[in-house]
Amino acid sequence: QERTPVASLIADTIRFDGASTRLVARGNVEVFYDRLVLQTEEIIYDQRANRILVPGEFTLREGDDFVVHAAGAELDSKLQAGLISTARVVISQQLQIAAQEVHRADPQFTTLNRVVASTCHVCDKGDVPFWQIRAARVIHDTDGQRLYFEKARLDFLGVPIFYTPRLSIPEPGVARASGFLVPRFTSGTTIGASVKIPYYWAISPHSDATITPFVTSKGSAIIEGEYRRRVQNGAYEMRGALALRDRLSQEDYNGYFQSEGRFDLRNDYQLDFAISLSSEFDTLNEDGFLDNYGYSNDDRLTNFIQITKTTRTGFFYVGSSFTQSLRAVEIDTDIPVVLPEIHYTQSYVDPIFNGKANLTLHSVSLLRNLENSYTRIGARGDWRKEWHTGQGLVLGAAGQLNANLYYGDGSSDFSALPILRAEIRYPLKKATKNATHVIEPIAQLIWAPDDPWGSANQDRSTSDSTTAEFEETNLFSINRFPGFDESEAGVRANIGMRYLRYAPSGWEMNVTLGRVIRAKNLNQFDTSTSTGLDATNSDFVGALSFSYSDQFQFLTRMLADDDFNVSKNETSIVFDGDRFDFAASYVWLDQYTVLGQPNRQHEASLSAAYMASDNWQWTADWRHNLGTGTPIEGDLGLVYQNECAEVRFSLSLQYDADGNIERDYGLQIAFSGLGSRNKNTKSAHRCGV
Amino acid sequence: CGFEPVYGEKSSASALLGQVDIQVQNSRNSFEFRDRLIERLGRGDASAPYYLTYEFGITSDDLVISDSDNVTRYTLSGVTRYKILERASNTVVFTDKVASNTAYSATSGTYQTSVAERDAHVRLVWDMAEKIATRISIVAPDWPK
Amino acid sequence: QGASLSLSSTPHDASQPVEVTADSLTVDQASRTAVFSGSARVGQGAMRLGADQIQVTYSDTASEISKVSATGSVVFTNGAENAEADRANYDVAKGLLIMQGNVLLLQGGNAFSADTLELDVLNNSANLTGNVKTVLVPK
Numbered sequence: 018q019e020r021t022p023v024a025s026l027i028a029d030t031i032r033f034d035g036a037s038t039r040l041v042a043r044g045n046v047e048v049f050y051d052r053l054v055l056q057t058e059e060i061i062y063d064q065r066a067n068r069i070l071v072p073g074e075f076t077l078r079e080g081d082d083f084v085v086h087a088a089g090a091e092l093d094s095k096l097q098a099g100l101i102s103t104a105r106v107v108i109s110q111q112l113q114i115a116a117q118e119v120h121r122a123d124p125q126f127t128t129l130n131r132v133v134a135s136t137c138h139v140c141d142k143g144d145v146p147f148w149q150i151r152a153a154r155v156i157h158d159t160d161g162q163r164l165y166f167e168k169a170r171l172d173f174l175g176v177p178i179f180y181t182p183r184l185s186i187p188e189p190g191v192a193r194a195s196g197f198l199v200p201r202f203t204s205g206t207t208i209g210a211s212v213k214i215p216y217y218w219a220i221s222p223h224s225d226a227t228i229t230p231f232v233t234s235k236g237s238a239i240i241e242g243e244y245r246r247r248v249q250n251g252a253y254e255m256r257g258a259l260a261l262r263d264r265l266s267q268e269d270y271n272g273y274f275q276s277e278g279r280f281d282l283r284n285d286y287q288l289d290f291a292i293s294l295s296s297e298f299d300t301l302n303e304d305g306f307l308d309n310y311g312y313s314n315d316d317r318l319t320n321f322i323q324i325t326k327t328t329r330t331g332f333f334y335v336g337s338s339f340t341q342s343l344r345a346v347e348i349d350t351d352i353p354v355v356l357p358e359i360h361y362t363q364s365y366v367d368p369i370f371n372g373k374a375n376l377t378l379h380s381v382s383l384l385r386n387l388e389n390s391y392t393r394i395g396a397r398g399d400w401r402k403e404w405h406t407g408q409g410l411v412l413g414a415a416g417q418l419n420a421n422l423y424y425g426d427g428s429s430d431f432s433a434l435p436i437l438r439a440e441i442r443y444p445l446k447k448a449t450k451n452a453t454h455v456i457e458p459i460a461q462l463i464w465a466p467d468d469p470w471g472s473a474n475q476d477r478s479t480s481d482s483t484t485a486e487f488e489e490t491n492l493f494s495i496n497r498f499p500g501f502d503e504s505e506a507g508v509r510a511n512i513g514m515r516y517l518r519y520a521p522s523g524w525e526m527n528v529t530l531g532r533v534i535r536a537k538n539l540n541q542f543d544t545s546t547s548t549g550l551d552a553t554n555s556d557f558v559g560a561l562s563f564s565y566s567d568q569f570q571f572l573t574r575m576l577a578d579d580d581f582n583v584s585k586n587e588t589s590i591v592f593d594g595d596r597f598d599f600a601a602s603y604v605w606l607d608q609y610t611v612l613g614q615p616n617r618q619h620e621a622s623l624s625a626a627y628m629a630s631d632n633w634q635w636t637a638d639w640r641h642n643l644g645t646g647t648p649i650e651g652d653l654g655l656v657y658q659n660e661c662a663e664v665r666f667s668l669s670l671q672y673d674a675d676g677n678i679e680r681d682y683g684l685q686i687a688f689s690g691l692g693s694r695n696k697n698t699k700s701a702h703r704c705g706v
Numbered sequence: 707c708g709f710e711p712v713y714g715e716k717s718s719a720s721a722l723l724g725q726v727d728i729q730v731q732n733s734r735n736s737f738e739f740r741d742r743l744i745e746r747l748g749r750g751d752a753s754a755p756y757y758l759t760y761e762f763g764i765t766s767d768d769l770v771i772s773d774s775d776n777v778t779r780y781t782l783s784g785v786t787r788y789k790i791l792e793r794a795s796n797t798v799v800f801t802d803k804v805a806s807n808t809a810y811s812a813t814s815g816t817y818q819t820s821v822a823e824r825d826a827h828v829r830l831v832w833d834m835a836e837k838i839a840t841r842i843s844i845v846a847p848d849w850p851k
Numbered sequence: 852q853g854a855s856l857s858l859s860s861t862p863h864d865a866s867q868p869v870e871v872t873a874d875s876l877t878v879d880q881a882s883r884t885a886v887f888s889g890s891a892r893v894g895q896g897a898m899r900l901g902a903d904q905i906q907v908t909y910s911d912t913a914s915e916i917s918k919v920s921a922t923g924s925v926v927f928t929n930g931a932e933n934a935e936a937d938r939a940n941y942d943v944a945k946g947l948l949i950m951q952g953n954v955l956l957l958q959g960g961n962a963f964s965a966d967t968l969e970l971d972v973l974n975n976s977a978n979l980t981g982n983v984k985t986v987l988v989p990k
Contacts (some may be wrong), residue, residue, distance in 0.1 A: 024987045031983040048745050067989035094987045097766055287732050316776045318815055329730055332737035340816035401745050405720050409711020446844050453844050480819040482842035484814045490829040499825030517840055556783055572807050587809060618770045649771050
């Protein structure tokens with residue numbers, strides 16, 4: 018017969034009165050029952066009535082999660098049922114509830130009457146906490162880990178802002194509890210004032226959903242939904258929104274749907290997919306539904322499904338993709354569906370020179386409005402071998418062969434281009450007291466025929482090599498075209514050097530400099546002056562970066578021709594201080610610096626965050642078009658954070674070409690210490706400060 | 707002027723060639739990263755004395771937004787945190803991180819832009835692999851044998 | 852500062868005769884004390900006190916016992932209460948028994964442990980002090 022737990026008692030003195038079976042314990046009195054501990058100076062235990070009377074101040078504790086400080090109580094000997102008067106209950110060190118009366122009916126339910134609850138520090142009686150909930154009664158369900166308020170009023174800085182007859186919130190520390198989340202308020206020129214009231218639904222241990230009604234003062238009514246699901250071999254998410262009434266467009270029932278997922282298949286294959294579709298009814302302003310309601314400003318929604326596998330010696334990819342373009346200039350019908358694209362690479366050790374030989378088989382088919390417009394099947398062979406001489410020279414030999422068979426618009430063709438490369442590098446190092454310097458001169462001589470055998474696919478709408486970058490990351494590469502359709506032809510030399518200042522705990526610096534010298538200009542990289550690769554001898558490529566541990570990074574890369582006018586400059590600075598951090602970027606791109614980019618781009622952006630004090634933080638983002646001298650977009654944010662709340666004010670500005678500005682204000686309040694949001698001890702409000 | 711070759715007769719960088727096995731992760735970036743490191747450090751097999759593990763952190767941001775509010779150029783910033791494990795004693799002999807950055811344009815067709823994005827990722831991981839190879843070649847002397 | 856506690860319903864009559872038994876006895880006329888050792892027993896009415904050694908002190912008139920002190924696994928009972936301790940002193944006239952050292956008191960289903968116990972046998976009250984431990988058992 019399982020022994021029922023018995024309440025035990027420790028005290029400095031006990032007086033025992035046999036006649037009236039009353040026992041008086043005094044001095045450091047502690048009563049233990051199961052996980053409950055009562056600590057006080059004096060108790061009177063009446064054996065016949067089996068009641069414990071606690072005349073003075075006492076603390077009743079259940080582990081660390083439930084602590085009652087009170088001024089008097091009458092409890093049963095199991096410290097369960099009973100009445101406690103003027104108590105202050107602390108739940109999981111986060112939520113404090115001051116109650117006139119605490120009535121413990123049984124182990125699961127505690128009833129608190131005439132209550133003030135808050136997770137904010139309350140310094141002394143008169144002090145008004147940042148927020149508090151006043152209620153006639155609270156029922157604390159310890160098994161269900163929930164608090165049910167009756168006739169609850171939410172005060173903010175002492176001002177009542179919300180009343181509800183019924184309110185139920187999860188116990189602090191409960192991460193997944195269904196219920197309403199804190200509403201979000203925004204107001205802006207596009208959608209007017211708006212409120213979102215999210216409802217979180219913990220469906221099962223491995224799936225949950227959030228349903229959010231979103232209404233705006235201009236009359237739009239939208240239902241947002243989000244669903245997250247973890248399955249045995251992966252997880253997927255779905256989210257979307259459906260406008261029951263959309264005042265910003267002729268049509269109602271605008272919306273969008275997105276989903277992503279990743280699944281581990283048998284023997285190490287992995288499946289990833291992403292779906293992103295949006296309605297495109299013509300809106301009054303030319304921004305789409307996603308932009309109007311602040312979901313995203315992506316103008317190309319990519320949908321793909323792919324299976325990949327990587328092993329020690331190989332890589333396999335098969336995927337299909339489709340992109341919905343919201344750009345006014347792109348009509349959906351001429352956006353190709355990639356159905357499918359296959360890459361299969363195997364890496365071998367070449368028996369003759371003990372070098373590395375990679376063979377990649379690839380194919381792609383592009384569909385345009387349901388009929389096949391282009392298919393390419395090809396192979397790429399890559400061979401590499403490096404020798405290290407006694408004097409420290411690194412000699413490299415490499416070869417690449419691209420062979421493609423392709424069909425498009427009724428015609429089919431073949432093209433192939435071999436490339437050979439000889440390389441010599443001479444890395445030198447010098448160790449000083451606190452850094453190691455490495456200088457590495459590099460010279461590569463590359464041979465390739467001026468024209469491919471057969472003819473390469475020059476069709477701009479189907480070739481995958483219509484854009485090419487020229488920067489320090491591909492200065493020394495054997496073939497700078499991004500895809501398979503075209504390969505770099507002709508005889509040329511990549512010459513340059515790299516420098517590294519390496520100091521594990523100090524300033525680090527990287528420099529790369531070089532250029533490409535060609536026998537003949539084959540105009541593969543567009544005729545404009547500034548791709549850097551257009552003339553016989555390319556522009557100088559330079560990149561300089563230095564960084565100081567995690568705190569500071571600076572990078573600038575440049576493309577400049579012989580008389581030093583710069584056709585490309587991308588610079589970025591990142592600084593992470595403890596109270597202040599910022600990131601800035603500057604871009605200057607001359608016309609055609611990038612294939613297919615006719616107009617000049619000159620832009621700077623800055624984002625900064627400053628912790629003015631433990632509680633106040635400013636954030637600012639700004640993007641400016643230096644070409645036209647006009648701003649593009651900006652965000653200003655002010656965040657107040659203390660131990661029990663986070664209030665976020667935000668202002669975002671969008672400037673469009675003809676100068677009018679969209680302003681959106683946002684107010685977001687989050688209560689910390691409830692549910693899964695722990696109290697923020699870093700910026701806790703300190704009494705008397 | 708005090709510079710000496712990194713590789714050479716008795717240099718520990720030469721001794722290290724072919725001695726580092728590199729972790730396999732299931733992604734194109736990982737395959738290309740491993741491929742370039744194998745070119746520089748030699749192919750270490752599963753029983754090689756050193757084992758390199760790594761973790762990519764790649765973020766993409768809008769670099770240029772045209773006035774019709776379309777993003778025309780993206781920048782990719784990459785950080786690779788890596789560790790070198792001495793397999794026999796199962797101790798980490800070297801921990802470091804390298805950073806790199808590249809950009810690609812989104813002005814061509816949707817398919818061409820996705821190929822440009824993929825090529826940008828490959829350039830990024832190749833550049834980080836080159837940086838790691840250079841650093842390993844100068845730090846190798848301090849590793850316990 | 853402890854108030855009195857009555858222990859059992861029937862009050863104890865301190866005037867009854869006190870008998871003492873033991874294995875051996877040594878008497879010291881000068882100090883009018885007698886030491887009983889070897890499973891010594893003292894009895895007065897329903898009250899019994901046992902210990903390894905009991906020293907009895909006689910009053911001036913040498914006719915009754917004024918004080919009893921017992922050492923070594925002292926056991927006390929008066930029918931309703933049982934107590935054990937290392938040492939005990941009993942003042943016959945005042946009817947006050949003080950037990951000290953690992954005191955254990957059993958009283959009608961209640962068990963107490965403490966450092967010292969003051970038992971007033973005349974008006975049946977007890978006072979335990981010094982890390983007192985007990986179990987709350989409803990009657």
